[in-house]
Amino acid sequence: MKEITFSTIPRSNKFLRNSRTAVDLQLLIEQCDLQWTVGRIVFGTLVLIGVGALLGNWWIAPGLLGWAVGLALGTIPTFSCLQKRNAAAAALLGIASRSDRSDVARLRAAKPCDHH
Numbered sequence: 001m002k003e004i005t006f007s008t009i010p011r012s013n014k015f016l017r018n019s020r021t022a023v024d025l026q027l028l029i030e031q032c033d034l035q036w037t038v039g040r041i042v043f044g045t046l047v048l049i050g051v052g053a054l055l056g057n058w059w060i061a062p063g064l065l066g067w068a069v070g071l072a073l074g075t076i077p078t079f080s081c082l083q084k085r086n087a088a089a090a091a092l093l094g095i096a097s098r099s100d101r102s103d104v105a106r107l108r109a110a111k112p113c114d115h116h
Helices: 010-017 020-032 038-059 064-074 076-109
Strands: none
Touching: 010 038, 020 038, 020 076, 038 064, 038 076, 064 076
16 A cells, blocks of 8 residues: 655644545545645645735735635635546546447447348
C-alpha cells in the first residue's frame, strides 16, 4: 500500500491523517489527478479565508458580514477541485454515451440477418 503524505510539515501530517475530512479531500485530489497535498489545499484555504476576512472587514463591515467574504474565498480550492472532477466525469460519460450512440447507429445500419 502506498504511503500518502498529507503535509510536508510533520505535525500537520499527523493531525490530517486522523481526520476523515482530510482523507476525503485526498480522494478528491486523486480523482482530479492533481499533484497537490491535503496540507497545501488546507493552507491555501486558510490563507484565502484570512485575506478575504481582512478585506471584508475593511471594505464591507467589521464583524460577521466581513468574515463571509473570507469564508467565500476559502471555498475556492475545494470547489476548483470539485469542478475539475465533475468535468472529467462528464467528459468520461460523454465519451461513453457517444460510443453507445455509435454502436446503436452501427447496429441499425447493419443488414438484418436472414433467418429462413
